[in-house]
Structure formats: C-alpha cells, structure tokens
Amino acid sequence: MLDKNLLAEHPEIVKESLQRRNATDSLASVDAVGSLVAERKALVFERDNLNAERNRVSKDIGGLYKAGKPQEAEAMKARVAEVAERLKVLEVELTGVEAKIEAIAMDLPNLLHAEVPPGKDESANVVVKTWGEPRRFDFEPQAHVEVGAKLGILDFDRSAKLAGARFSVLSGAGARLDRALVSFFLDTHTTKNGYREVAVPYIVQRHVAEGTGQLPKFEADMFKLAEPLNGSDAFLVPTAEVPVTNLHREEILDDDQLPIRYCAFTPCFRSEAGSAGKDVRGLIRQHQFHKVELVWIVRPEDAEQAHRDLVSHAEGLLEALGLPYRTVMLCGGDTGFGAHRCYDIEAWIPTQGYREISSCSVFSDFQSRRMNLRYRPASTDGKKSKPKLPWTLNGSGLPTGRVIVAILENYQQADGSVVIPEVLRPYMGGLEAIEPSV
RNA sequence: GGAGAGAUGGCCGAGCGGUUGAAGGCGCUGGAUUCGAAAUCCAGUGUGCGUGUAAGCGUACCGAGGGUUCGAAUCCCUCUCUCUCCGCCA
Structure with a gap:
C-alpha cells in the first residue's frame, strides 16, 4: 500500500508510476483518494475536539458530584449528550471515509523504481x-x-x-x-x-x-x-x-x-x-x-x-x-x-x-x-x-x-x-x- | 469434542465506574558517584492519528468488536487467542 499522505500531496508522482505500468485505469483512484484524505482530516479534527470537550465536561461533572452539587452536575449532562450525538454521526462518517480510502488504496499497485522502463508486456x-x-x-x-x-x-x-x-x-x-x-x-x-x-x-x-x-x-x-x-x-x-x-x-x-x-x-x-x-x-x-x-x-x-x-x-x-x-x-x-x-x-x-x-x-x-x-x-x-x-x-x-x-x-x-x-x-x-x- | 482459568506497557504485576496512559518491580537510556566497574541515588523510558519548523499540544488505544453510562482498563454481550484437565488422533 502506498503512503496516503503521498497520494494526497503528490498525486503526480503516483500517476507517473502508473503510466509506466500501463495501468491508466487506476489514475482516477489517485485523485479520489486525495480528496477523501482531506475529508478525513477535517472529520478527525472535529472528532478530536469534541472528544476533548466531552472529557473536560465529564470530569467537571464528577467534581460537582464530589463537591455535593448534584443539581449543577445534572444540568451539565445535556451538553455532553449533545456532543455525544454529534460524535456518533462523525464516527459513522469517519469510518465510511476511511473504509473508502482503504479500499481504493489497497487496490493501487506499488510505485516503480526510477530505472524500471515503461512498457506494456x-x-x-x-x-x-x-x-x-x-x-x-x-x-x-x-x-x-x-x-x-x-x-x-x-x-x-x-x-x-x-x-x-x-x-x-x-x-x-x-x-x-x-x-x-x-x-x-x-x-x-x-x-x-x-x-x-x-x-x-x-x-x-x-x-x-x-x-x-x-x-x-x-x-x-x-x-x-x-x-x-x-x-x-x-x-x-x-x-x-x-x-x-x-x-x-x-x-x-x-x-x-x-x-x-x-x-x-x-x-x-x-x-x-x-x-x-x-x-x-x-x-x-x-x-x-x-x-x-x-x-x-x-x-x-x-x-x-x-x-x-x-x-x-x-x-x-x-x-x-x-x-x-x-x-x-x-x-x-x-x-x-x-x-x-x-x-x-x-x-x-x-x-x-x-x-x-x-x-x-x-x-x-x-x-x-x-x-x-x-x-x-x-x-x-x-x-x-x-x-x-x-x-x-x-x-x-x-x-x-x-x-x-x-x-x-x-x-x-x-x-x-x-x-x-x-x-x-x-x-x-x-x-x-x-x-x-x- | 467436553470442562475450567486467563488475556493490562519490553517483561513481571496492581488496578472501589471518575483527574489512570495506567501503581509497584525488573529491564533499558541519560546523569551523579568511581581510577574504572559493581552497588547506590536522580531523571527519563509505548504506539497511531491530528496539529506545529520545533519543543509541545490534542485525541485514541489496557486481546478484538459491540453495548450500558455524563464518564469504562474497570459493568454487560459476542468473537479470537493462550494455558490446564478429560476424550480422540498423526
């Protein structure tokens, strides 16, 4: 499998190799992976931030219970529920995007050594x-x-x-x-x-x-x-x-x-x-x-x-x-x-x-x-x-x-x-x- | 095939549902000490992803996958693997 960051950042390198392989039918896959990788990064970023928030609030809730303020704790649960809701959606999206990336990437052949000559057979x-x-x-x-x-x-x-x-x-x-x-x-x-x-x-x-x-x-x-x-x-x-x-x-x-x-x-x-x-x-x-x-x-x-x-x-x-x-x-x-x-x-x-x-x-x-x-x-x-x-x-x-x-x-x-x-x-x-x- | 036990960091081994990435020990690395070494003392010591020139920061991971919960290494379910005993067998 190729490096996904390479696929996203330097598609031209991968395409050049595919040309030498005479594997032109795979060229479209390279662009597809590129945009999916970008999509994935955005999802990961949002997911990580929401996780951080949930962890923070949950900790506070624990603290409030300990401090004997159960009402305040209860009040904060709503926010976590909201975050959890969004996280569920994000996880599903992310899993889907990663599966797509994986499926395409697993089907792409390796990069060729610079000295391998182009040719069909x-x-x-x-x-x-x-x-x-x-x-x-x-x-x-x-x-x-x-x-x-x-x-x-x-x-x-x-x-x-x-x-x-x-x-x-x-x-x-x-x-x-x-x-x-x-x-x-x-x-x-x-x-x-x-x-x-x-x-x-x-x-x-x-x-x-x-x-x-x-x-x-x-x-x-x-x-x-x-x-x-x-x-x-x-x-x-x-x-x-x-x-x-x-x-x-x-x-x-x-x-x-x-x-x-x-x-x-x-x-x-x-x-x-x-x-x-x-x-x-x-x-x-x-x-x-x-x-x-x-x-x-x-x-x-x-x-x-x-x-x-x-x-x-x-x-x-x-x-x-x-x-x-x-x-x-x-x-x-x-x-x-x-x-x-x-x-x-x-x-x-x-x-x-x-x-x-x-x-x-x-x-x-x-x-x-x-x-x-x-x-x-x-x-x-x-x-x-x-x-x-x-x-x-x-x-x-x-x-x-x-x-x-x-x-x-x-x-x-x-x-x-x-x-x-x-x-x-x-x-x-x-x-x-x-x-x-x- | 039947019965039981277990799976936590490089290894051993703790871990009442809440600040635990995870005690303690061993190992390893750096430093102190030494003529040098052993011993001793101090500090450090996982991986992926995201972000950043970097230091770092964020996040995930305690066999795997689901679930419960505001919050799971800790509770529940399924699977896989390992070990012990019985049976069978090259």
Missing part, C-alpha cells in the same frame, strides 16, 4: 545478464513430458485421476529428484548464503494475504477454504512469501535484527485463474508445486545491495546445476502489483526457449505498510528514534517443478537417459543418471 523487458551456452544437441531433444514419461518418473495420466488437470505425479527417481532439489536449495541458502530456514503454515488467514498484496485484488488466483478457519477466511499459500514475510507483521524490530533473511520450503497452491490454455502440458504451470523461497527484511538504504544479493543467490543455484539462464529486468507493465522493481531469471528450456524460473522483487515499504511491520533505526543522537517502515524483498530460490523441466530437457541423452547434475548426486544416493526403465 514482456517484450519491453531488459536483459541484464546471460549465463551459459544453450547446449547443441546431435539429436532432436524431447520435451520434458516425453523424457519423463519414457523414464517412468513423470505421470500426468494418473495425477489426472486424482485431481484433474494441472497436477502431476512424480515417482521413483523423479520423486527423489524433487526432494533432492529441495534439500540442495535449502542447504545452499543456509550454509553458503546466510539464510535462516523456517517452516511455516501452508494455510493463512485473509489479513496475511492482504499483507503481502495477493489480496484483496487477486483472490481469484488463490484456493480459498470452504469453511472459515479460526474465525477468518483462509487460503492455501500461493508461495512461502506470504507466510514468511508476514512472520514479523505488527512488530517493531530492533535495528540490529536487520537484515532478516529467511528461506523456506513450502508447497504452493495457485488456481491460475485466467491462464486457460497456457502451458497446459507438463510441469510448467501447476495448481500445486514445490518451491524454496527467499525473504529479506532490510533497512531501506540496504535494499539495493540486498536485491543484487538476492538475485545472485537464485542465479547461483542455476549455475551450480549447470543450467543456462538469462536475467531480465521487468518493464512497468510486467512488474507485479506490489513490486518496486523485479528481476526475472529465465532458464533455458531446449524445447521452449527461456522460461521464467525465478522472480526476485523488492517491494520497498509497500508490504511493510500493509503488514504494519516497522523497525526502530539505530539512534544517532542518544534519543530513541521513531519507528520506520523497513523494505521487504523476496525471490524464488527455486521452484522444483520448472527446475526438473530444465534438468530433464538440458541433461537428456540420445538413449533417453538423463544425467544428474553433479551437485545433486550426493542427494540422489550417488546416482549419476536416470536410466530408461525399459
């Missing part, structure tokens, strides 16, 4: 790095669906029997590969990259998903439980970003707790509403997949470096696995709702080209404000400093499904076998290659 993204050479095959490379089927490790017919489209069954070395990747990712992050591993709930309440920005706007993309959970609407997590970023919601962190860096493995559940017809085959787009996620909470001034580090941690995994990739900075139109700036890492898939495999975003204070997450900057003058909004970041590091796609396709051999990347072999019981089962 991925065609305007900027390639900032390319690593590795796509392999030259001396045979026709097969799609991962075929490679996996022939090896007997990937089965979409049976997953369809269980749950329908967009699910998968991994078996044998395939299932183990999935687990090996999770372990490899987590081990790398905890021992090499300095993250603390957390294991979190896979179901969250509504306000949690509002905190990171999935709600209220993208409810259609989430799986919602049919029954309320502990008194609240509840959703399956679409990514560990949601529970992990919210870990410290409503807290005031000490300066020396920062930066906080968490990694977490969770299944991810996405309804993928509106993706009809896209990637219907294979592991690319699933209703359920596994992912290790990286989450940072940092001082604003440390965010630039943090974003670079975050990207390099995701890239490092692909390099360790020997998978060619390129990194792109998303243009305004392709940058996610809450993101301030986002880099996508795209792995090379022989039968598909470069495909997104990780998305690393910095959210500035957008999520912190929604979560009411703050930190207290170190004091510079001996006095306690005021709480401030930290910046949050997150990135995939990495999902297993798309990495399995990349491994099956990039490491396939003419005989149908798939070589296991060296770094994974310790996690695969020393297995060097997955051989055809026939």
Whole structure:
C-alpha cells in the first residue's frame, strides 16, 4: 500500500508510476483518494475536539458530584449528550471515509523504481545478464513430458485421476529428484548464503494475504477454504512469501535484527485463474508445486545491495546445476502489483526457449505498510528514534517443478537417459543418471 | 469434542465506574558517584492519528468488536487467542 499522505500531496508522482505500468485505469483512484484524505482530516479534527470537550465536561461533572452539587452536575449532562450525538454521526462518517480510502488504496499497485522502463508486456523487458551456452544437441531433444514419461518418473495420466488437470505425479527417481532439489536449495541458502530456514503454515488467514498484496485484488488466483478457519477466511499459500514475510507483521524490530533473511520450503497452491490454455502440458504451470523461497527484511538504504544479493543467490543455484539462464529486468507493465522493481531469471528450456524460473522483487515499504511491520533505526543522537517502515524483498530460490523441466530437457541423452547434475548426486544416493526403465 | 482459568506497557504485576496512559518491580537510556566497574541515588523510558519548523499540544488505544453510562482498563454481550484437565488422533 502506498503512503496516503503521498497520494494526497503528490498525486503526480503516483500517476507517473502508473503510466509506466500501463495501468491508466487506476489514475482516477489517485485523485479520489486525495480528496477523501482531506475529508478525513477535517472529520478527525472535529472528532478530536469534541472528544476533548466531552472529557473536560465529564470530569467537571464528577467534581460537582464530589463537591455535593448534584443539581449543577445534572444540568451539565445535556451538553455532553449533545456532543455525544454529534460524535456518533462523525464516527459513522469517519469510518465510511476511511473504509473508502482503504479500499481504493489497497487496490493501487506499488510505485516503480526510477530505472524500471515503461512498457506494456514482456517484450519491453531488459536483459541484464546471460549465463551459459544453450547446449547443441546431435539429436532432436524431447520435451520434458516425453523424457519423463519414457523414464517412468513423470505421470500426468494418473495425477489426472486424482485431481484433474494441472497436477502431476512424480515417482521413483523423479520423486527423489524433487526432494533432492529441495534439500540442495535449502542447504545452499543456509550454509553458503546466510539464510535462516523456517517452516511455516501452508494455510493463512485473509489479513496475511492482504499483507503481502495477493489480496484483496487477486483472490481469484488463490484456493480459498470452504469453511472459515479460526474465525477468518483462509487460503492455501500461493508461495512461502506470504507466510514468511508476514512472520514479523505488527512488530517493531530492533535495528540490529536487520537484515532478516529467511528461506523456506513450502508447497504452493495457485488456481491460475485466467491462464486457460497456457502451458497446459507438463510441469510448467501447476495448481500445486514445490518451491524454496527467499525473504529479506532490510533497512531501506540496504535494499539495493540486498536485491543484487538476492538475485545472485537464485542465479547461483542455476549455475551450480549447470543450467543456462538469462536475467531480465521487468518493464512497468510486467512488474507485479506490489513490486518496486523485479528481476526475472529465465532458464533455458531446449524445447521452449527461456522460461521464467525465478522472480526476485523488492517491494520497498509497500508490504511493510500493509503488514504494519516497522523497525526502530539505530539512534544517532542518544534519543530513541521513531519507528520506520523497513523494505521487504523476496525471490524464488527455486521452484522444483520448472527446475526438473530444465534438468530433464538440458541433461537428456540420445538413449533417453538423463544425467544428474553433479551437485545433486550426493542427494540422489550417488546416482549419476536416470536410466530408461525399459 | 467436553470442562475450567486467563488475556493490562519490553517483561513481571496492581488496578472501589471518575483527574489512570495506567501503581509497584525488573529491564533499558541519560546523569551523579568511581581510577574504572559493581552497588547506590536522580531523571527519563509505548504506539497511531491530528496539529506545529520545533519543543509541545490534542485525541485514541489496557486481546478484538459491540453495548450500558455524563464518564469504562474497570459493568454487560459476542468473537479470537493462550494455558490446564478429560476424550480422540498423526
């Protein structure tokens, strides 16, 4: 969520960012919030003054009773009743105005980083790095669906029997590969990259998903439980970003707790509403997949470096696995709702080209404000400093499904076998290659 | 699922419906003392919103939301959470 005072005082800044996002339909909202914020201030001012008066008079009434002058006290009650009447009206108005502000503000996307280029879609993204050479095959490379089927490790017919489209069954070395990747990712992050591993709930309440920005706007993309959970609407997590970023919601962190860096493995559940017809085959787009996620909470001034580090941690995994990739900075139109700036890492898939495999975003204070997450900057003058909004970041590091796609396709051999990347072999019981089962 | 107890500031813990943002203690910060430290003494020590250049001032908040009242941390209702015991269960 954006700062409401910024919306009221500098609408032009917000509008400029919306233009770069190609989100012109939101421009009117900015002006709407601006006038509502002014309206709210007037209401708050009157409300506070009336409250002050009521408190004053009520105190006097108490004093009069004590002094044994009940008649005089009774006489003053009329004024309080009058004030109370007006206050009731004001409260209702104020609640209404604040709800309106909130509703509009919650639907406005984050401000973009100054260097994010304008653009409508991925065609305007900027390639900032390319690593590795796509392999030259001396045979026709097969799609991962075929490679996996022939090896007997990937089965979409049976997953369809269980749950329908967009699910998968991994078996044998395939299932183990999935687990090996999770372990490899987590081990790398905890021992090499300095993250603390957390294991979190896979179901969250509504306000949690509002905190990171999935709600209220993208409810259609989430799986919602049919029954309320502990008194609240509840959703399956679409990514560990949601529970992990919210870990410290409503807290005031000490300066020396920062930066906080968490990694977490969770299944991810996405309804993928509106993706009809896209990637219907294979592991690319699933209703359920596994992912290790990286989450940072940092001082604003440390965010630039943090974003670079975050990207390099995701890239490092692909390099360790020997998978060619390129990194792109998303243009305004392709940058996610809450993101301030986002880099996508795209792995090379022989039968598909470069495909997104990780998305690393910095959210500035957008999520912190929604979560009411703050930190207290170190004091510079001996006095306690005021709480401030930290910046949050997150990135995939990495999902297993798309990495399995990349491994099956990039490491396939003419005989149908798939070589296991060296770094994974310790996690695969020393297995060097997955051989055809026939 | 059943029965009970509870939810107050960073922590512990008081709080007859009236001047309580909230006693007391601990912790923390600054100062005094000391060669330095411990101990001791003094002072300070929540968050949001509004207003102000600022100091400050006003207002709200004692799990959440409603209600009663001139006035609610204190009374009433609903919800959520935590703890204990029983049952069930991975």
